[in-house]
Amino acid sequence: MTDINSIGLKQTSAEQLADKLNQLLANYQIFYMNVRGYHWNVKGQDFFQLHPKFEEFYDDLLLKVDEVAERILTLGYTPVHAYSDYVKLSRIHEDKDVSDGKACVEGIVRGYQTLIELQREVLKLTEDAGDEGTADQAGQYIREQEKTIWMLNAYLGR
DSSP states (O other): OOSBOTTSOBHHHHHHHHHHHHHHHHHHHHHHHHHHHHHHHOBSTTHHHHHHHHHHHHHHHHHHHHHHHHHHHHTTOOOOOOHHHHHHHOSSOOOOSOOBHHHHHHHHHHHHHHHHHHHHHHHHHHHHHTOHHHHHHHHHHHHHHHHHHHHHHHHTTO
């Protein structure tokens, strides 16, 4: 039995990456549902501005959920797929009954900050593993999300 997987990575490195990506996947799933809730429940004078923006965010998050799960499969492992596992693995907590626009935006900033932190942890693992594919994916996500945080902070007047 070989210690190298089908895409040329050491099995131990691929397993560590898959574990970290499953943590990332869990955070994406919880964050996705939080943003859906913000979209559904936001009220106030900024409703017409925030409602479609939140939809844009959750559409992008759903795409990334699929891409992260497919990367785990590419590494030779199984993505977690039970909501109970997401709750256990996620650093992002469910945000219930939030309707104030500012509070929703603040929740989105916190969620993106957590995703960026996790994706930087993924990047550290990719360096040791020589995994350019996962590194590229995480790097692209970080770049997009950093810009989003900047724009959301500008909206908040920070």
